[in-house]
Amino acid sequence: MTAALSARGLSKRYGNTTALGGVDLEVEPGELVGLLGPNGAGKSTLVKIACGLVRPTAGKAHVAGAPAGSRVARASTGYLAELFRFPGWACAEEVLALHQRLARSDGGAAEREGLLARVGLAGEGGRRVETMSKGMQQRLGIAQALIGDPRLVLLDEPTSALDPGGRRTVRDLLVGLRDQGVGVLLNSHLLSEVELVCDRVVIIDGGRVVTEGRPEDLTASGGVEIETSEGVRRLPTRAARTSRRSFASWWPKAPRSTASTR
Amino acid sequence: MSDALTIAAHALREAVRRRVLLVVALLTAVFLGLYALAAFEAFDSLEQTSASGFIPIDERALAGGTLLGLAMFVALFLGVVLAVFLTLGAVRGDAERGLLQPLVVRPVGRTTLLIGRLLAASAVCAPYVVAVFLVAVLITQAAGDFMPASLIVPAAGLALGVVTVVAISLLGSTVLGTTANGIAIFMVFATGLAAGLLGQIGEALDVDGLTTASSLISWIVPFEALYQNGLHALTADIGGATGVIVQLGPFGGASDTSAAIWPWALAWSAAVLALAALAFRRRDL
Numbered sequence: 035m036t037a038a039l040s041a042r043g044l045s046k047r048y049g050n051t052t053a054l055g056g057v058d059l060e061v062e063p064g065e066l067v068g069l070l071g072p073n074g075a076g077k078s079t080l081v082k083i084a085c086g087l088v089r090p091t092a093g094k095a096h097v098a099g100a101p102a103g104s105r106v107a108r109a110s111t112g113y114l115a116e117l118f119r120f121p122g123w124a125c126a127e128e129v130l131a132l133h134q135r136l137a138r139s140d141g142g143a144a145e146r147e148g149l150l151a152r153v154g155l156a157g158e159g160g161r162r163v164e165t166m167s168k169g170m171q172q173r174l175g176i177a178q179a180l181i182g183d184p185r186l187v188l189l190d191e192p193t194s195a196l197d198p199g200g201r202r203t204v205r206d207l208l209v210g211l212r213d214q215g216v217g218v219l220l221n222s223h224l225l226s227e228v229e230l231v232c233d234r235v236v237i238i239d240g241g242r243v244v245t246e247g248r249p250e251d252l253t254a255s256g257g258v259e260i261e262t263s264e265g266v267r268r269l270p271t272r273a274a275r276t277s278r279r280s281f282a283s284w285w286p287k288a289p290r291s292t293a294s295t296r
Numbered sequence: 297m298s299d300a301l302t303i304a305a306h307a308l309r310e311a312v313r314r315r316v317l318l319v320v321a322l323l324t325a326v327f328l329g330l331y332a333l334a335a336f337e338a339f340d341s342l343e344q345t346s347a348s349g350f351i352p353i354d355e356r357a358l359a360g361g362t363l364l365g366l367a368m369f370v371a372l373f374l375g376v377v378l379a380v381f382l383t384l385g386a387v388r389g390d391a392e393r394g395l396l397q398p399l400v401v402r403p404v405g406r407t408t409l410l411i412g413r414l415l416a417a418s419a420v421c422a423p424y425v426v427a428v429f430l431v432a433v434l435i436t437q438a439a440g441d442f443m444p445a446s447l448i449v450p451a452a453g454l455a456l457g458v459v460t461v462v463a464i465s466l467l468g469s470t471v472l473g474t475t476a477n478g479i480a481i482f483m484v485f486a487t488g489l490a491a492g493l494l495g496q497i498g499e500a501l502d503v504d505g506l507t508t509a510s511s512l513i514s515w516i517v518p519f520e521a522l523y524q525n526g527l528h529a530l531t532a533d534i535g536g537a538t539g540v541i542v543q544l545g546p547f548g549g550a551s552d553t554s555a556a557i558w559p560w561a562l563a564w565s566a567a568v569l570a571l572a573a574l575a576f577r578r579r580d581l
Contacts, residue, residue: 082580082581085401086400086401087397087400087401087580087581088580088581089578089580105403105405106403108401108402108403109403111401113397113398113401115394115397115398117394118394118397118398119393119394119395120395120398121310121395123309123310123313123314124309124313128309132302132306133398133402135298135299135302136299136302136399136402136403136404137402137403138403175398178398
């Protein structure tokens with residue numbers, strides 16, 4: 035089965051600054067992958083390359099088999115930026131209707147109403163964006179990312195402005211997408227959100243993948259089996275402790291895993 | 297093409313919702329009101345004086361030609377203001393605000409986005425300048441029974457001229473922020489106008505260097521050549537000393553332009569838009 039997202043050797047340089055230094059990453063259909071890392075690690079750059087906003091310096095990325103940024107790839111992608119805005123003068127229905135036309139979706143009013151309901155904005159279709167709270171705008175942003183039944187959904191900090199109820203709504207939505215066979219790449223600072231929903235976590239630091247694995251394995255007390263491009267590798271205990279320290283330093287309150295030591 | 301029309305419709309809806317068009321309509325009404333006042337006063341004062349002097353001057357033609365030249369200038373200026381306002385933040389400005397990215401990731405194409413913005417701005421600005429000019433013509437005709445030698449050439453020149461400014465503004469928006477682009481476009485516009493005035497001076501003083509430099513700049517920024525061509529066509533049938541005075545005045549067109557200005561302006565606008573599309577495609581958002 036074609037990967038929802040496939041990145042090989044992705045690099046991006048801005049002048050003398052290396053934002054990405056050779057990243058390999060795959061998101062399979064029906065897989066929910068969390069992307070974690072400190073500020074400036076390259077997470078957003080990776081996501082932007084996947085949806086065609088940024089051109090890589092080297093390497094390749096494909097979305098559902100098509101080169102990232104191509105028309106076919108963009109037709110298969112839903113994206114919510116970390117920093118985004120919708121025109122304040124437009125109402126929620128108009129925003130979604132515009133994106134439906136651009137995405138060639140013929141879901142019509144039923145799709146718009148359904149999406150608004152899924153993100154907890156039922157009945158708010160006529161509300162202007164400028165009268166919405168940041169949380170409501172973020173929910174609207176998630177709704178527009180789901181227009182046209184994309185095969186890959188890229189969400190950059192989708193719950194940053196949401197209250198706990200909103201976060202639960204988004205988590206349920208993400209699980210639903212995964213169950214429908216959609217590949218989801220979730221870029222988030224919130225370890226608790228990632229732990230609750232993600233099948234796999236990829237940690238990026240300094241533009242490189244530091245480690246990846248199941249959330250519970252990365253916080254386990256013993257060694258870790260990590261999926262890499264070379265196949266399954268067992269991370270040595272020392273390296274596992276190092277990666278856990280790095281992991282924990284960003285989120286010092288990461289809960290202890292109850293998984294048995296491998 | 298449907299994507300371009302979708303983007304154009306979106307941009308037009310924005311202009312309406314943000315009351316841009318309402319403000320422009322109000323300011324235009326104020327201008328036309330003042331123009332009407334000036335035209336009626338001017339022609340009324342002509343009827344109360346008698347022509348005298350060694351050189352016979354057709355004062356009605358002088359007043360009418362000068363007033364309509366002024367109307368053309370103001371129509372172009374207001375059209376440029378509107379064109380710039382509708383497009384100055386189309387790429388970099390909207391990207392900095394986060395408005396552009398949600399659209400670019402759709403399968404619409406960056407070039408199509410630009411074409412949509414060009415269509416929207418042109419659909420507003422071109423009819424606007426033509427309407428302002430034609431209303432001024434009607435006012436002048438009512439006030440002084442004066443009709444210009446040509447309506448089509450000046451009107452078409454204004455319309456195509458403002459479209460070239462839209463193209464420049466879109467190009468600027470791919471590299472400059474909103475404020476910087478607005479300033480840059482108005483400086484380009486002022487440079488073009490200044491070149492035209494220098495050409496007038498060159499014609500009056502018979503200085504070939506000035507007229508050549510003016511002509512060159514007018515073709516580099518073709519809205520100026522179209523504007524000068526339109527001014528000349530306005531009063532082309534006014535002969536004698538009156539014609540010389542009108543055409544060498546601040547709102548007169550001292551010389552006409554080659555017919556090649558029309559295909560040149562169209563090709564130039566297409567080339568500028570193509571350059572904008574290239575810059576946009578290469579830009580990381």
